Amino acid sequence: MTTWVAVPAGSGFGVDNLPYGVYSPPGAPPRVGVRIGNHVLDLAAALDDPVFAAPTLNPFMAQGSRRWRTVREQVVELLSDERHRARVDAALSPVAAVVLSLPFAVADFVDYYSSLHHACNVGRMFRPDEEPLKPNWRHLPVGYHGRSGTVVASGTPIVRPAGQWRAPGDDAPSFGPTRRLDIEAEVGFVVGSPSRMSQPVPVDRFAEHVFGVVLCNDWSARDIQAWEYVPLGPYLGKSFATSISPWVVPLAALDAARIRPVAQDPEPLPYLRGGDWALDLTLEVRLNGEVVSRPPFADMYWTAAQQLAHMTVNGASVRTGDLFASGTVSGAVREQRGSLLELTWNGTDPLVLADGSTRTFLEDGDMVTIAATAPGAGAGLIDLGDVTGTIKPARPI
């Protein structure tokens, strides 16, 4: 497909992508837009539909997968046929001139743990005397609920959290700002169409419910997490903030990125079989502008379709705006690990940056950006945009 809109050479925001976001033009209220090249198209204006005048994608996402398809076709038509040029031009703004906000109101937030490499690395570090994987790990996508009220837009400053942790050899915990502030590079899936209670979503109905994909940085305080997480799981070590990228890339833009899932051994239970939704996304983690890792999403053990089937198999419903994230994406080698915990092996093997400085965990002022791309049609590229955040000092205690 081609477009008459000027799209820079090599841009991953061509007419094959068309991700949705929420933006505010200068002095105007937020609205839904579609990104094309370095511009954003005001959908309420271009399509004359008030569902896009909302400050979140939720009302549109709730209209369901048939409607998502229709709107995508309409946008492609507008951007491809020069006859629409006058109308569309009036609804385009340069991305650089607008403010991007959280693209959807988050209902429930679930975080999985679906990278075999990540789970094994964490197991080896946190429980060195045990098998790295718990017995359930290869039978179900292990996950837990996170805090949806602290999912924030890319660019939101991240204040170093305070909390309890226990120093090695101490009986009692200490209190203060975390000393082990970390990232987790993840891919998040956004539910558009709700399901009903007691009606599980089978793996092969994934695309009827999931609207699209964002990038997530699930900021983590490893010292707080290590002390608190038994027996009910992570809580304050994660709940202070999760950042997500501004552009929700629709599943329809990821057709060329679909690949064969990795082989699962043992074969999972019937409700987890199939659902061919592995995706060849390449993530990139940048620390103060320097690439420190390129985690391969293609290596994930559990797919998002399996995660959704699992999430609902007990009769739980999903809602418009539910976000479920993959868990840290880590590949087989060091340069592919999606957390500093793994990149520095729990701080024992610091990263050496280009300027000669070293890092174990994040320092105040550090800026972390997670970006990703996917193969598009032909030689094209789909850009998932990026999610960024800068660490601010802890509040005074």
Next chain:
Amino acid sequence: MTTWVAVPAGSGFGVDNLPYGVYSPPGAPPRVGVRIGNHVLDLAAALDDPVFAAPTLNPFMAQGSRRWRTVREQVVELLSDERHRARVDAALSPVAAVVLSLPFAVADFVDYYSSLHHACNVGRMFRPDEEPLKPNWRHLPVGYHGRSGTVVASGTPIVRPAGQWRAPGDDAPSFGPTRRLDIEAEVGFVVGSPSRMSQPVPVDRFAEHVFGVVLCNDWSARDIQAWEYVPLGPYLGKSFATSISPWVVPLAALDAARIRPVAQDPEPLPYLRGGDWALDLTLEVRLNGEVVSRPPFADMYWTAAQQLAHMTVNGASVRTGDLFASGTVSGAVREQRGSLLELTWNGTDPLVLADGSTRTFLEDGDMVTIAATAPGAGAGLIDLGDVTGTIKPARPI
């Protein structure tokens, strides 16, 4: 205080209580009401304020604690002074003639684990070779996020969930309806006024943020939970449903129920000290109408004020509609345990019911009701209402 409205002798819904709920008169849309005796007062009509015409308490709760106090005074005035009789009479409906619904839209749902007796009982059963309490338990209120999208109104049927569990001695998991469906009798606290990110709520500002109290039944599938919960905590074993009571009792109605918190040893960190919000509530668990337990909320180790301070100490914000529950309320003796897991010691010591039948875990058709009362002013009583649910058979697999 007295009221001219006919309140049955011994009712815990006198003018000292005045809990809020959402109800629909026959053929009319849902609205906010206050319960007085066996009637409910239409607040939008009585106070001529559209904030109460909403289908949830959220808009009113978001107005803040000063406003909550003013409205309570206005309602007391309406119900106490006969001059308002004509106007109020027109806005009263018998509770038996209306449909009660979920009283508020649940934002984030957090579940704590704050009964020492419960935590010790569970530890002994699930980890018999270890100390029953993990090292963190006496230093912080252990908690985790639950699924807010499946918090349901009292009376909603509970379909027996299916899932994975592993039978003793087996390597691989089985799949099917849970065989260990359980209850958890809990008290939930409802956030009215939001807080800001990076601005923790100290223990002594509890009443500025928390609007009131509901009863919760955190339905649990013990076999699913036991298999899935390492290392990230409970997920599908809990996420299929949590039922809450229809009446949110405002904190102001619980003044006479405030008691000295239990002594904490060791003394907690400074941010968890104080916040004198222990409450003398007596819960009652009924199985098919028969009282099987009377859990004493007065015995809880961590208070709700401490839970809120902990939840926000890392900078996480709370929102209007956040629900945080106490965790299972269990006392020191068997007749005070708030789950079948504990009442039957993991199914090894069945309950014998009045009709001679026995129970380990719940059977299809079983109805569970959790009710509670608190001391009111003078010899009065505050009724927290009840939360009920009946088990329906699993969907066909």
